[in-house]
Amino acid sequence: MQKLIIIPIVLALLAGLSACGASTATQQAQPTGVLANAQQSANSTLTALAHVIPSVTTAPMVSITPNPSPSPAVTLTALYSPSPQPDMTPATPTIPPQPSLPVGVGTQFTMWYGCYNAAFVRDVTISDGTVLAPGKSFVKTWMFNNTGTCAWPGSTTLKFLYGNQMQATYIPSSQQTNVGRKSNLSVSLIAPKKEGTYIGAFQMADKNGNGFGPSVFVQIQVSNSAITPSATP
8 A cells, every 4th residue: 555655756756856946947037056966956855765665576486286196096806896786587496297198197108018008089979968867777888990010909998097097897809909909898887876967987998908008088967757768769
């Protein structure tokens, strides 16, 4: 603030000196002693001002050092390395083996034995669901085709597999059946005395009881309301 006040004073003094000099040139010359005193007074003033106004020093330049080159970017792997996660894929459940169904359940299953084999053709008597009176005797007959590699002997018969046996009596075939030929086999049965549905499974067999060919079924309905069919003349 002192610097700003002193500078105008100096300028005013200089202006006054200049005006005095201009006036002296146009008017009568002043005595030499007066000019000398004015010059000496001006020099004293300037000397005093030099002591009052400090010299302006130039502030040192601030050197700006550029920022160092950034370090190489740290990879995401270095910053975040998660531990391996356990495998969340559900394990395939182990299904235990299922027990096989009995021969002939729900399908016509062919069982080989030696050179003997057979294929079911049709029911000859007592179709499935036939209604019979309790204790009624009946004969169930099936037709088979020889699909093996040798003839069936006259001793070929049937054997019981599972279900309701119904007091079965087996009737052997009466003659040999060659390969590719058809033959009927029968079993004599007795309907149970209690009402209900009864099913029995049977299979062809040789004279030693070795089964072959498909399993076949007899299915009857026992009812007290069953009408006994009249004998055919």
